[in-house]
Amino acid sequence: MMHFVNRxxxxxxxxDWWSRPDAGIALLWGRRRVGxxxxxxxxxxxRRTLFHTASSRPPADELEAVSRLAVATIDTGLxxxxxxxxxxWIDALETLAESARQEPLLLVLxxxxxxxxxxxxxxxxxxxxxxxxxxxxxxxxLLCGSATRVMEKIQEERAPLYGRADLRLLLxxxxxxxxxxxxxxxxxxxxxxxxGLVGGVPLYLEWWNxxxxxxxxxxxLVCTPGGRLLTEGAFVLATEGxxxxxxxxxxxxIASGRTRYNEIESAVRTPPARVLESLVELxxxxxxxxxxxxxxxxxxxxxxxxxxxxxxWLGVVERYRAEIERGLGRSILDVLRADLDxxxxxxxxxxxxxxxxxxxxxxxxxxxxxAVGPFWGTGRDPGExxxxxxxxxxxxxxxxxxxxxxxxxxxxxxxxxxxRKSAALRLRExxxxxxxxxxxxxxxxxxxxxxxxxxxxx
Numbered sequence: 001m002m003h004f005v006n007r008x009x010x011x012x013x014x015x016d017w018w019s020r021p022d023a024g025i026a027l028l029w030g031r032r033r034v035g036x037x038x039x040x041x042x043x044x045x046x047r048r049t050l051f052h053t054a055s056s057r058p059p060a061d062e063l064e065a066v067s068r069l070a071v072a073t074i075d076t077g078l079x080x081x082x083x084x085x086x087x088x089w090i091d092a093l094e095t096l097a098e099s100a101r102q103e104p105l106l107l108v109l110x111x112x113x114x115x116x117x118x119x120x121x122x123x124x125x126x127x128x129x130x131x132x133x134x135x136x137x138x139x140x141x142l143l144c145g146s147a148t149r150v151m152e153k154i155q156e157e158r159a160p161l162y163g164r165a166d167l168r169l170l171l172x173x174x175x176x177x178x179x180x181x182x183x184x185x186x187x188x189x190x191x192x193x194x195x196g197l198v199g200g201v202p203l204y205l206e207w208w209n210x211x212x213x214x215x216x217x218x219x220x221l222v223c224t225p226g227g228r229l230l231t232e233g234a235f236v237l238a239t240e241g242x243x244x245x246x247x248x249x250x251x252x253x254i255a256s257g258r259t260r261y262n263e264i265e266s267a268v269r270t271p272p273a274r275v276l277e278s279l280v281e282l283x284x285x286x287x288x289x290x291x292x293x294x295x296x297x298x299x300x301x302x303x304x305x306x307x308x309x310x311x312x313w314l315g316v317v318e319r320y321r322a323e324i325e326r327g328l329g330r331s332i333l334d335v336l337r338a339d340l341d342x343x344x345x346x347x348x349x350x351x352x353x354x355x356x357x358x359x360x361x362x363x364x365x366x367x368x369x370x371a372v373g374p375f376w377g378t379g380r381d382p383g384e385x386x387x388x389x390x391x392x393x394x395x396x397x398x399x400x401x402x403x404x405x406x407x408x409x410x411x412x413x414x415x416x417x418x419x420r421k422s423a424a425l426r427l428r429e430x431x432x433x434x435x436x437x438x439x440x441x442x443x444x445x446x447x448x449x450x451x452x453x454x455x456x457x458x
Contacts, residue, residue: 130164183210368392
């Protein structure tokens with residue numbers, strides 16, 4: 001059983017939904033492994049619940065499984081569900097709704113997209129039944145799913161359930177300070193490394209043994225034939241619908257550092273626009289623009305692998321995967337370990353930006369912060385800045401920062417470099433603050449903001 005941590009806001013949203021007298025249907029979705037089932041199970045604790053996980057079985061088998069669960073959950077009067085299981089979804093939903101007239105009942109349909117594969121009419125049935133019974137039942141229906149496209153299509157205007165969901169909850173991976181709660185046995189610098197490799201996916205964090213060394217974990221999870229992280233990347237790509245050759249080529253190109261459209265096009269030798277759009281919709285790739293630009297209008301954009309683990313798997317692990325499966329894992333370990341510093345730099349920068357956003361939300365960076373993001377200029381000296389904080393309607397730059405994946409950083413020297421780079425910011429007015437981020441220590445005299453892994457992951 002996975003150790004359950006965090007998710008306070010999501011649980012509060014579900015509790016609020018449950019407490020509404022007119023509530024009925026809620027949607028919970030997110031990528032695989034992100035903890036949807038664990039969240040639904042935690043929310044269901046102490047409630048009368050029928051929790052069904054679909055698995056692409058024939059419709060009659062799915063209904064029989066729901067019937068068996070109902071035998072132990074509800075009182076159907078004279079009907080023997082073991083002998084006479086539900087005949088269809090109308091029968092099932094109406095029976096459950098009737099059983100919830102006096103006492104509330106939570107119906108969880110986990111992996112709902114799998115149900116739709118065998119019962120494509122279920123969306124329409126849910127709408128029809130719910131519209132008939134909603135004023136006379138305490139039934140609450142939670143629909144969960146990992147197939148992002150399907151779960152979002154359910155919410156489109158022409159979909160049968162459009163407008164019927166009282167709560168729509170997209171579950172994201174843990175942010176750095178949230179992931180730290182699952183890595184309590186490590187010092188903050190090592191927590192930063194683990195998050196940079198596996199991101200905020202709870203299951204991957206659970207796989208990491210905080211009682212042993214980084215090398216031991218990499219040996220067990222990556223450098224051993226059949227290792228969990230060694231095989232997980234291929235599983236993610238297959239289950240997210242990205243196993244096609246062109247999608248894989250585009251992802252690999254981005255993971256190898258080809259982040260601009262023309263670079264990706266050159267690598268895959270065909271226009272990648274449609275594939276990129278699909279990968280962005282799946283939240284496997286994100287489109288990044290300078291924080292000072294309007295993303296709706298600018299053509300100045302780069303692409304990055306959104307998920308830390310997939311970036312690690314595509315950018316580092318995959319090149320060694322075949323030889324690890326042939327038994328060379330222990331020999332490859334030192335080489336793979338040496339690759340990590342180059343790989344983790346951009347992930348550390350993103351952790352830095354996420355921390356600044358958290359500070360801004362807490363009011364620690366002043367009033368009216370409206371954006372935190374990277375910046376790069378044009379020309380021979382693009383003036384790249386890891387983080388720029390904008391404030392007010394004028395989107396004025398009030399802070400610029402740099403994060404280095406190094407144990408110690410000279411903060412004074414870095415601040416001087418930031419001062420030079422910030423000249424390219426057109427939206428800079430008056431006094432500008434500086435922030436410098438290192439894994440363990442920021443040295444040097446000065447009034448700049450010092451941030452370390454202890455602040456981000458402590």
